[in-house]
Amino acid sequence: MSNFEILYRDSGSAARRGSLTTAHGEVETPAFIPVGTVGAVKGITPRQLEETGADIILANTYHLLLRPGVETIEKLGGLHKLMAWNKPILTDSGGYQIFSLSPLTKINDDGVEFASHVDGAKIYLNAQAATEIQNRLAADIIMCLDQCVPFPCDYSQLKKAVERTIHWAVQCKQAHANNNQLLFAIIQGGINIDLRTYCANELVKLDFDGYAIGGLSVGEGGDNMLETVSHTAPQLPEDKPCYLMGVGTPAEIIAAVKLGVDMFDCVLPTRNGRNAFAFTENGPLRLRNSAHIEDRQPIEPGCDCYCCKNFSRAALRHFFNVKEMLGPILVSLHNLRFYQRLMAKIRKLIEKDEFTNWARKNDY
Amino acid sequence: MSNFEILYRDSGSAARRGSLTTAHGEVETPAFIPVGTVGAVKGITPRQLEETGADIILANTYHLLLRPGVETIEKLGGLHKLMAWNKPILTDSGGYQIFSLSPLTKINDDGVEFASHVDGAKIYLNAQAATEIQNRLAADIIMCLDQCVPFPCDYSQLKKAVERTIHWAVQCKQAHANNNQLLFAIIQGGINIDLRTYCANELVKLDFDGYAIGGLSVGEGGDNMLETVSHTAPQLPEDKPCYLMGVGTPAEIIAAVKLGVDMFDCVLPTRNGRNAFAFTENGPLRLRNSAHIEDRQPIEPGCDCYCCKNFSRAALRHFFNVKEMLGPILVSLHNLRFYQRLMAKIRKLIEKDEFTNWARKNDY
Numbered sequence: 001m002s003n004f005e006i007l008y009r010d011s012g013s014a015a016r017r018g019s020l021t022t023a024h025g026e027v028e029t030p031a032f033i034p035v036g037t038v039g040a041v042k043g044i045t046p047r048q049l050e051e052t053g054a055d056i057i058l059a060n061t062y063h064l065l066l067r068p069g070v071e072t073i074e075k076l077g078g079l080h081k082l083m084a085w086n087k088p089i090l091t092d093s094g095g096y097q098i099f100s101l102s103p104l105t106k107i108n109d110d111g112v113e114f115a116s117h118v119d120g121a122k123i124y125l126n127a128q129a130a131t132e133i134q135n136r137l138a139a140d141i142i143m144c145l146d147q148c149v150p151f152p153c154d155y156s157q158l159k160k161a162v163e164r165t166i167h168w169a170v171q172c173k174q175a176h177a178n179n180n181q182l183l184f185a186i187i188q189g190g191i192n193i194d195l196r197t198y199c200a201n202e203l204v205k206l207d208f209d210g211y212a213i214g215g216l217s218v219g220e221g222g223d224n225m226l227e228t229v230s231h232t233a234p235q236l237p238e239d240k241p242c243y244l245m246g247v248g249t250p251a252e253i254i255a256a257v258k259l260g261v262d263m264f265d266c267v268l269p270t271r272n273g274r275n276a277f278a279f280t281e282n283g284p285l286r287l288r289n290s291a292h293i294e295d296r297q298p299i300e301p302g303c304d305c306y307c308c309k310n311f312s313r314a315a316l317r318h319f320f321n322v323k324e325m326l327g328p329i330l331v332s333l334h335n336l337r338f339y340q341r342l343m344a345k346i347r348k349l350i351e352k353d354e355f356t357n358w359a360r361k362n363d364y
Numbered sequence: 365m366s367n368f369e370i371l372y373r374d375s376g377s378a379a380r381r382g383s384l385t386t387a388h389g390e391v392e393t394p395a396f397i398p399v400g401t402v403g404a405v406k407g408i409t410p411r412q413l414e415e416t417g418a419d420i421i422l423a424n425t426y427h428l429l430l431r432p433g434v435e436t437i438e439k440l441g442g443l444h445k446l447m448a449w450n451k452p453i454l455t456d457s458g459g460y461q462i463f464s465l466s467p468l469t470k471i472n473d474d475g476v477e478f479a480s481h482v483d484g485a486k487i488y489l490n491a492q493a494a495t496e497i498q499n500r501l502a503a504d505i506i507m508c509l510d511q512c513v514p515f516p517c518d519y520s521q522l523k524k525a526v527e528r529t530i531h532w533a534v535q536c537k538q539a540h541a542n543n544n545q546l547l548f549a550i551i552q553g554g555i556n557i558d559l560r561t562y563c564a565n566e567l568v569k570l571d572f573d574g575y576a577i578g579g580l581s582v583g584e585g586g587d588n589m590l591e592t593v594s595h596t597a598p599q600l601p602e603d604k605p606c607y608l609m610g611v612g613t614p615a616e617i618i619a620a621v622k623l624g625v626d627m628f629d630c631v632l633p634t635r636n637g638r639n640a641f642a643f644t645e646n647g648p649l650r651l652r653n654s655a656h657i658e659d660r661q662p663i664e665p666g667c668d669c670y671c672c673k674n675f676s677r678a679a680l681r682h683f684f685n686v687k688e689m690l691g692p693i694l695v696s697l698h699n700l701r702f703y704q705r706l707m708a709k710i711r712k713l714i715e716k717d718e719f720t721n722w723a724r725k726n727d728y
Contacts, residue, residue: 038682039679040688043690045670046674047674068678072678076676077660084679296440306411310410310411314432315440315446319402319403322431325689325693328689329407
């Protein structure tokens with residue numbers, strides 16, 4: 001039986017409204033997944049996060065592998081216990097961080113050796129180990145090890161990364177030993193449509209629980225990103241969830257939902273929140289701006305988040321100005337709620353078959 | 365009619381259990397007042413703070429005067445609105461910060477000129493201005509401008525500071541123009557018992573709503589501090605609240621309650637919390653300690669705070685280790701709850717006339 005059910009379809013686009021069943025509950029799709037890198041969403045308690053409407057959070061295998069380590073997490077009763085989060089968790093494979101954060105990365109078809117960015121310790125990871133680690137971390141959704149390449153990247157390197165990603169996905173599927181976890185494969189190929197198609201077709205043959213489009217939002221630009229998604233998403237099975245990794249802005253999410261994407265993760269709500277950048281339906285607010293010194297409005301009038309119900313823009317500006325932690329905390333909270341309100345709105349619009357019309361008119 | 369009612373007295377000591385009525389509600393005493401320096405208790409939302417059991421918070425006039433400024437706070441609807449705190453607030457007079465933070469302080473009997481520690485701007489403050497500023501900030505309890513001296517301090521300087529503090533208190537009382545606010549005077553005199561007695565007697569003649577013992581916890585040591593309190597507190601009117609400023613550790617608070625002190629404020633719960641130092645009934649825990657790497661216990665078994673109900677010491681240690689904001693936030697939260705539980709316990713023990721016995725046996 002499938003873990004993913006499509007409940008509604010948008011008649012004007014590939015958008016769909018679904019529900020993904022995991023060991024720790026349902027994820028309503030299209031879904032936005034806040035990022036809890038090392039086991040915490042920056043500045044936000046799990047209770048506050050749940051109140052934003054988040055169904056699921058992401059944690060980074062690479063970071064957790066370095067600190068506090070898999071064995072420690074196991075001894076503490078698993079990742080859910082460590083994070084005090086009893087709803088679904090997704091762990092990435094570590095691939096993206098290995099290639100973006102680690103110096104001294106040596107890679108061949110068997111696996112990858114890298115140096116910890118924390119203490120320089122050499123660590124070897126292959127598909128089997130990445131899967132075993134994720135089995136032990138015990139998240140609800142885990143990802144195959146993939147090779148990420150920088151942008152731009154020449155064809156032969158890109159092709160090699162795609163072949164390795166496919167090869168590793170075969171090994172991850174074989175190694176996967178925890179039936180409580182869904183295993184997703186990651187499609188690579190940069191912005192080369194042929195390689196994306198090839199990678200997607202090969203991975204689909206292996207029959208995963210879901211498919212992710214990886215290796216985007218790495219500098220190729222929004223148009224290239226959406227162009228690539230528009231060619232890749234249709235290669236994936238209709239009845240499996242499609243997850244666009246590391247994306248994105250509200251406008252990018254809306255555009256990708258139109259193309260059939262079901263899941264997103266991104267650090268923007270919290271990273272921007274920490275920098276006094278607030279999302280609103282009328283575009284972003286920069287709260288350090290002196291225009292807000294005496295601004296009694298909340299960030300977004302009508303928003304139901306704790307920040308908007310209690311604090312003026314002026315108060316938030318003041319907190320940033322005097323470097324009080326409450327500034328980053330409150331704006332992150334609002335941004336996370338903003339993203340979840342956006343996803344809830346998208347889901348409702350798809351249910352009523354009004355999504356395409358709405359998406360055409362809005363300019364987030 | 366008095367704003368302060370004594371409900372119970374401890375038969376074995378000067379401890380008393382009271383209730384102070386302010387424009388924003390009751391403060392149950394003995395009370396601990398968390399410190400919200402520039403309008404925020406560091407890392408803690410007002411809702412979280414309310415859940416720790418806090419009746420009242422303190423904000424620093426000096427800091428608010430510099431940023432965001434009195435006029436801005438007024439335009440924003442006052443300090444309660446800025447801080448999103450609808451319960452009692454106490455503002456200090458600014459005296460302590462002027463003398464501890466500002467370079468270039470020039471003082472005479474009329475007032476004090478100092479340089480902002482933020483931008484060096486010269487600011488002049490006298491008793492009338494300090495009162496007017498606090499009237500405009502609109503906290504529920506405000507403090508007379510006092511002159512704080514460093515420890516140690518020679519007699520003539522100490523004497524001069526006491527005279528000025530009395531002189532300014534007269535002017536503050538005259539200037540006070542907001543009937544919704546209680547005005548407290550501050551007793552100075554270092555650890556000189558005669559000067560403390562003199563200062564107390566002079567200020568009591570002026571009939572304030574409450575009396576604070578200031579200028580302690582500045583390096584004189586716990587024994588000197590308590591010795592001074594034990595001589596000063598009995599000089600104060602029985603029917604007025606006695607507030608020991610800037611104190612202290614749990615043990616100091618218990619000892620001072622025995623001496624008849626009703627109110628305390630201190631940055632220890634949050635400052636220590638940010639440094640991974642947790643208070644427990646069995647003494648402090650240093651959460652960075654490697655002993656906690658796999659420690660599945662909460663900070664304090666049985667504690668009802670959000671941190672203890674959800675996070676292991678190991679998780680907290682990990683958050684500090686990887687510099688996640690959640691570490692400081694959660695340990696601050698626990699420490700604030702610890703202090704409020706301590707005060708609630710003290711109040712209950714006084715009600716049952718069991719405080720002295722308990723205080724004798726406990727060694728916080």
